[in-house]
Amino acid sequence: MSLCIGLTLSPTWLNGDGWRRADSNIEQLFSSQYYLELAKRAEAAKLDFVFKPDSLFLNKEIVNKTPGHTCLDPVVMLTAIARETEKIGLVATMSTTFSEPFTVARQLQSLNWISEGRVGWNIVTSIEGSENFGQAVMPSSKERYERALEFTEVVRKLWDSYPNEALTMNRTSGQFTNHEIISPVYHKGKFYDVAGPLNVPVFGSESIPLFQAGASDLGRSFASLVADACFVAAPDMDSALELRRDLQRRAHEHGRDSRAIRVLPGMHFFLGETREEAQQLYQDTYAHLTNEQRLAAVQRILGVDLHHLSLQSRVTAKDFPEVMENVRSRTHADLLRRIIINEEPTLQALLSKPEVIGSAHWVVIGTPADAVEEIIKWYRHGALDGIIALPGGAVQSLHLFFEKVVPLLVDKGLFKQEYHGDTLKAHLKNK
Ligand SMILES: Cc1cc2nc3c(=O)[nH]c(=O)nc-3n(C[C@H](O)[C@H](O)[C@H](O)COP(=O)(O)O)c2cc1C
Numbered sequence: 001m002s003l004c005i006g007l008t009l010s011p012t013w014l015n016g017d018g019w020r021r022a023d024s025n026i027e028q029l030f031s032s033q034y035y036l037e038l039a040k041r042a043e044a045a046k047l048d049f050v051f052k053p054d055s056l057f058l059n060k061e062i063v064n065k066t067p068g069h070t071c072l073d074p075v076v077m078l079t080a081i082a083r084e085t086e087k088i089g090l091v092a093t094m095s096t097t098f099s100e101p102f103t104v105a106r107q108l109q110s111l112n113w114i115s116e117g118r119v120g121w122n123i124v125t126s127i128e129g130s131e132n133f134g135q136a137v138m139p140s141s142k143e144r145y146e147r148a149l150e151f152t153e154v155v156r157k158l159w160d161s162y163p164n165e166a167l168t169m170n171r172t173s174g175q176f177t178n179h180e181i182i183s184p185v186y187h188k189g190k191f192y193d194v195a196g197p198l199n200v201p202v203f204g205s206e207s208i209p210l211f212q213a214g215a216s217d218l219g220r221s222f223a224s225l226v227a228d229a230c231f232v233a234a235p236d237m238d239s240a241l242e243l244r245r246d247l248q249r250r251a252h253e254h255g256r257d258s259r260a261i262r263v264l265p266g267m268h269f270f271l272g273e274t275r276e277e278a279q280q281l282y283q284d285t286y287a288h289l290t291n292e293q294r295l296a297a298v299q300r301i302l303g304v305d306l307h308h309l310s311l312q313s314r315v316t317a318k319d320f321p322e323v324m325e326n327v328r329s330r331t332h333a334d335l336l337r338r339i340i341i342n343e344e345p346t347l348q349a350l351l352s353k354p355e356v357i358g359s360a361h362w363v364v365i366g367t368p369a370d371a372v373e374e375i376i377k378w379y380r381h382g383a384l385d386g387i388i389a390l391p392g393g394a395v396q397s398l399h400l401f402f403e404k405v406v407p408l409l410v411d412k413g414l415f416k417q418e419y420h421g422d423t424l425k426a427h428l429k430n431k
Contacts, residue, residue: 002416004262004386006049007042009035012390013398016285021394032080039081045406048427049089056098057129075107082115089424091120097144098133101154105198112203117423122211127328145218150189152226157185161197206425216330224250229262233360240265240383262385266361269371270393271400281393282365286357294351301332311348317341335360368404
């Protein structure tokens with residue numbers, strides 16, 4: 001048994017004030033060499049994949065103080081990495097709300113050739129960006145997931161439309177392809193009208209693994225139909241456990257193997273040689289955030305303005321409408337709402353929660369041994385199949401992850417020492 005481990009290529013360790021540290025190498029943020037070195041290091045540690053989140057908008061307020069969502073395009077970045085690595089999987093985030101199925105199918109299949117079968121697609125429905133694609137407002141969550149389902153169906157049909165076996169390349173007969181088995185898709189649905197076939201043949205015989213992020217009821221339903229792996233925001237073990245069980249149940253109901261979906265919580269770890277050092281790192285990372293910025297974050301997540309409350313007032317369920325429509329991400333809104341209902345924190349306490357100041361991911365602050373202990377605990381309770389590593393605070397968290405956390409997991413027999421295949425599909429299969 002080996003955990004499935006991926007590393008984010010969003011430099012999460014530069015978030016907050018991390019980028020201001022002397023060793024942050026921030027000037028390299030847009031250089032391909034920076035990401036290439038990360039990917040090579042991840043490959044040397046035998047990680048299963050590198051993972052490139054993405055967004056298609058820029059928040060000017062956030063980028064004023066921190067890199068935020070400023071980033072290179074995933075497919076372009078991963079193409080540069082593909083040429084210089086051999087084994088590690090390359091997972092690209094692409095939006096089903098703001099792209100076209102033909103373009104996505106073609107780009108990913110092209111990257112699959114260039115990387116020789118190492119591509120994965122992280123399917124997202126996006127939380128912002130409609131203004132960049134000629135739409136005044138974001139489509140509702142329901143419409144975005146309906147679109148995602150049809151979009152994914154079209155991409156799969158396009159991949160099937162030009163099978164690898166069609167490439168006969170017979171010099172003697174002059175037949176380049178067996179065009180009998182290349183078939184148009186003639187898809188006509190609610191959102192897409194695509195004739196096909198794709199003009200890139202399939203690489204090899206394995207399908208491209210599909211990742212998904214978004215854990216509302218609609219998101220789970222979508223994931224349980226199509227996903228091979230889920231990137232999960234789970235601040236505590238119980239929420240990961242509940243989500244994993246629910247995805248297994250839903251996959252089973254759809255006639256899939258209940259273990260078909262690997263549940264991979266994002267693990268946001270602030271590591272130090274001592275716990276005190278790690279705690280300091282965490283505090284320093286977010287110390288600059290004013291209450292005004294924290295309140296703005298609550299408003300972004302929940303759509304409610306809490307300015308009228310004093311810092312000592314308790315925040316309770318009555319501060320929110322019963323049904324929260326049109327939140328950017330139901331996953332994030334539900335996680336924060338859950339804290340409020342369970343804990344009724346003071347506004348001050350709420351504004352210091354990781355779910356407000358950072359992300360809704362599982363936060364671990366401690367030594368590498370502490371991080372390993374946490375991973376083992378979650379694994380033994382059945383809350384994960386692996387993790388997506390999101391090092392936090394400073395580059396030291398990344399170094400300690402490679403130098404200590406991964407080797408400790410190998411020592412404990414929870415992570416492989418060698419790759420057992422050449423494709424992402426093979427890496428995921430060996431779990
Ligand atoms: C852990 C996690 C990671 C996500 N990563 C991205 C991303 O990289 N790019 C993006 O456009 N949306 C991302 N999303 C947004 C989701 O794709 C989705 O649009 C959003 O969560 C709304 O769906 P929900 O109502 O199911 O939460 C992410 C969501 C979650 C929970």
